[in-house]
Amino acid sequence: xxxxxxxxxLLKERAEELYSLLEECRLCPRCCGVNRFRELGYCKAPxxxxxxxxxxxxxxxxxxxxxxGSGTIFFTYCNLLCVFCQNYDxxxxxxxxxxxxxxxxxxxxxxxxxxxxxxxxxxxxHYVPQILKxxxxxxxxxxxxxxxxxxxxxxxxxxxxKLKGIVDIYMPDVKFFDKKAxxxxxxxxxxxxxxxxVLKEMHSQVGDxxxxxxxxxxxxxxxxxxxxxxxxDSKKILDFIAREISKNSYVNIMFxxxxxxxxxxxxxxxxxxxxxEYAEVVAYAxxxxxxxxxxxxxAL
Numbered sequence: 001x002x003x004x005x006x007x008x009x010l011l012k013e014r015a016e017e018l019y020s021l022l023e024e025c026r027l028c029p030r031c032c033g034v035n036r037f038r039e040l041g042y043c044k045a046p047x048x049x050x051x052x053x054x055x056x057x058x059x060x061x062x063x064x065x066x067x068x069g070s071g072t073i074f075f076t077y078c079n080l081l082c083v084f085c086q087n088y089d090x091x092x093x094x095x096x097x098x099x100x101x102x103x104x105x106x107x108x109x110x111x112x113x114x115x116x117x118x119x120x121x122x123x124x125x126h127y128v129p130q131i132l133k134x135x136x137x138x139x140x141x142x143x144x145x146x147x148x149x150x151x152x153x154x155x156x157x158x159x160x161x162k163l164k165g166i167v168d169i170y171m172p173d174v175k176f177f178d179k180k181a182x183x184x185x186x187x188x189x190x191x192x193x194x195x196x197x198v199l200k201e202m203h204s205q206v207g208d209x210x211x212x213x214x215x216x217x218x219x220x221x222x223x224x225x226x227x228x229x230x231x232x233d234s235k236k237i238l239d240f241i242a243r244e245i246s247k248n249s250y251v252n253i254m255f256x257x258x259x260x261x262x263x264x265x266x267x268x269x270x271x272x273x274x275x276x277e278y279a280e281v282v283a284y285a286x287x288x289x290x291x292x293x294x295x296x297x298x299a300l
Contacts, residue, residue, distance in 0.1 A: 002146050003218070004139060007165040011139065014162050015132035021159075022047050028079040028125050028156050029194050043079045044094060045126045049134075050076035052096040054107045056116050061252055061293070063209065063216035063300045064118055064148065064169075071116030071145065073107055075123045080152045082175070083185050084263035091123065092261065104134035105141065112145050117215050118169065120148040128159055132166065146217055153195040154188055160201050169209070169216055170202040173223040177240070178233045184266065199245055209250040209292070211300040220245070221293070225254045226281050228273045234281045242288040253282055253294035 004011050021027055022036040032041030040046065056069030064070040076096030078085070089095045099107075108119050124131055135147065146168035153172040174195055176182050182191040202220050209219030222245075224237055234253075241249050255278045259270045282295050291297060 002139075002144055003168050004135060004147060004166045005144060008136065008139060010165055011132060011136045014166065015129055015136055018129035018132065018159065018162065022129060026156065027128055027159055029154055029188070029190065030079060031156075043077045043081070043126045045077040046098075047130075048098045049101065049104055049127055049130045050094070050096040051099050051104065051107070052076045052090045054111065056111070056114060057120065060120065061216075061221060061250075062298050063211050063214065063221075063250075064120065066117045066215045068115035068117050070118055070120045070148070071108070071111030071114075072120040072122055072150075073104070073111075075121070075127055077126060078123050078152070079125050080154050080186050080188065082152075083266065084257070084259065084261060084269060086256075086258065086260050088261040101130055101134040101137060104131065105137035105143075108134065108138040108143050108145075109141060112143055116145065118146045118148050119143070120150055120171075122150045123152070124149060125151055125155060125159075128163075135166070153198060154186070154191055155194070155198045157194075157197050157201060160198055164205045168206065168218050169221060170206055170219075171221045171223065172199060172202065173225065174199070174237050174241075175225065176227075176230065176233055177236045178230065181230065181233065185269070196240065196244075199241075203245050203249075208246050208248040209300065214298075214300060216300060220249065222249055222251045223254060224251060225257050226273045226278050227257055227269060228271050228277065229268045231277050231280050235284045238281070238285050238288055238290060242285075242290050247289040248292060249290060250293035250300075251285065251290055253278075253285060 034041040036047040052074040057072040078091035183189040
């Protein structure tokens with residue numbers, strides 16, 4: 001049973017509490033301070049929900065997919081806006097349609113009826129209050145699937161703390177620890193310290209990934225995309241996970257990077273990583289004691 005079902009009163013209170021942040025937006029570490037009901041901040045998201053698409057997704061990690069797929073909902077716009085984003089049409093260009101919280105609740109219930117195993121919120125950071133309101137509506141109408149918070153790791157620690165007892169599975173993507181890379185590609189030089197603190201908080205709430213019958217039901221699932229010329233930075237990230245999070249962490253070390261959007265403007269990331277670079281990162285993960293989620297290791 002999803003954790004939010006035991007905390008419906010808290011869910012409603014948190015939705016109302018976080019809604020106030022939209023008037024002087026500080027839902028993410030950029031803390032633009034704009035009134036989202038009147039103007040746009042860094043992420044360009046209005047106060048209204050904008051959704052690009054929703055449906056069963058079979059390309060996520062195996063513990064999320066099962067036979068029925070992961071019930072993904074892709075939210076438009078993003079608080080990171082990476083120069084190499086593979087979904088730049090959604091995050092940068094704003095492809096999507098305005099929907100109400102009632103609509104979003106129905107999307108969730110529809111995904112459950114279609115046999116999906118979870119509700120996978122893709123890039124939810126800038127819409128947390130609206131999502132919680134929709135989740136409350138859906139939960140009172142029979143939603144019971146685990147909630148997956150699928151984000152880029154650049155989260156407000158204050159907001160993440162308020163999601164305790166609501167989110168079942170956190171799935172952050174840890175991008176870089178190198179400050180110059182964070183400034184150059186993410187325009188977020190404080191990303192390393194932010195994501196470190198956020199991962200610790202997420203893990204303290206839900207622990208290591210656990211499942212039932214091969215499907216994830218609770219815990220932390222970490223993604224890390226291997227980038228060309230940044231093997232040593234990947235090693236620093238893996239060191240942190242093994243030493244300060246847990247050696248039982250489920251870590252998907254991904255080899256899917258392609259130089260999309262504006263990546264071609266930056267020579268060091270204007271190519272795909274080599275198989276040797278990827279293999280070196282995987283070998284290092286094993287060396288520091290990590291063993292779940294990469295190289296075909298599901299171990300759930």
